[in-house]
Amino acid sequence: MRRREFIATLGGAVAFPLAAHAQTQRTRRIGALVAFSENDAEGKVRIAAFRRQLQELGWSEGHNLQIDFRYVGGGVERMRPAAAELVALTPDVIFVQSNPGVAALKQVNHAIPAVFAQVADPVGSGFVDNLAHPGGNITGFSNFELKLAANGWRCSKKPHPP
Secondary structure, eight states, rough: HHHHHHHHHHHHHHHHHHHHHSOOOOOOOEEEESSSOOTOOOHHHHHHHHHHHHHTTTOOOOTTTEEEEEOOOOOOOGGGHHHHHHHHOOOOEEEEEEEHHHHHHHHSSSOOOOOEOOOTTTTTTTTOOOSSSSOEEEEESSSSOHHHHHHHHHHOOOOOOO
């Protein structure tokens, strides 16, 4: 094969998936399991920030994104049914907020990727194997490190020098 033919073939092979993706781009679906009520003021601020960030990344509801929320404020016993509802919708990914939310989702979901936030000690809670390599279909980040908090507590109990 001549050099020009090879380059043309290679270029077409690279461009084809991109063109196909642009033509067949479908609406992506996010399931969101949150531990506050729909009318919670703090929750509204967080949901607005979530939507705003998605929009800044090129995802807008009604265009290329659908978000299905399940609000579970004040009732941990409602987490599992709400998690099961989201899994039944087969979203592309599930966002989950809170330890009870992740625990409920882990019971009913074994295939859909899930991303958590605002979870304390995800390793100790058994949600992930470790933070560097979470394993399974659940990952996320924790804004609370138990060891740091424990060390800070111990440090604060030491007498201060005069």
